[in-house]
Amino acid sequence: MSVTVVIVDDHDVIRVGVRESLDPDIDVVGEARDVESAVAEVLEHRPEVVILDVHLPGGQGGGALDVLADLKGRVEGTRVLALSVSDAAEDVVSVIRAGARGYVTKSISGAELSDAVRRVASGDAVFSPRLAGFVLDAFGAAGGEVASADEDLDKLTAREQEVMRLIARGYTYREVGEKLFISIKTVETHVGKVLHKLQLTNRHELAHWAAQRRIV
Structure with a gap:
């Protein structure tokens, strides 16, 4: 066709x-x-x-x-x-x-x-x-359909999700900034918003949170 x-x-x-x-x-x-x-x-x-x-x-x-x-x-x-x-x-x-x-x-x-x-x-x-x-x-779905969304993940913007994954993998703020072509200050701002939205206190808790969901 x-x-x-x-x-x-x-x-x-x-x-x-x-x-x-x-x-x-x-x-x-x-x-x-x-x-x-x-x-x-x-x-x-x-x-x-x-x-x-x-x-x-x-x-x-x-x-x-x-x-x-x-x-x-x-x-x-x-x-x-x-x-x-x-x-x-x-x-x-x-x-x-x-x-x-x-x-x-x-x-x-x-x-x-x-x-x-x-x-x-x-x-x-x-x-x-x-x-x-x-x-x-x-x-957990058949036929390629999404069974349910992760409500916590959906709170994050596309950019925040990208920063979150890199931080959770262990990248430094400088490395994240270089990969995404943004300043270290901007990375810090995104990380702060991510931690606030997910009600976490530091990057170690963030790494654990991401690992539990298998998104890193």
């Missing part, structure tokens, strides 16, 4: 590679390289599927999470397939929680990606084989 898609990735060579690897019946109606242009392209073209890179520049620093948040409730019939080099559990779970319908890694073949696009367009949940277990473990 013919499917319309928008490809979102900040690397030109990746977008070209994805476009050329898709089957002829998959119609690429738009492309974008950052959060802002992704939202604009999707709202303009209303594709059936968005092939969305997880780590994008722009927005509030949440990458794909910002795109999903900005599009929530604004488009009907458009489903998101996350495409990433990352197969980390926290990336998979956070993107699916935010509303993506599938998650595949960039090691996927063109034929497999085309099949994933069609399946997502038809309403299926699609994951690279080793990633499905992360989703089932996190959500």
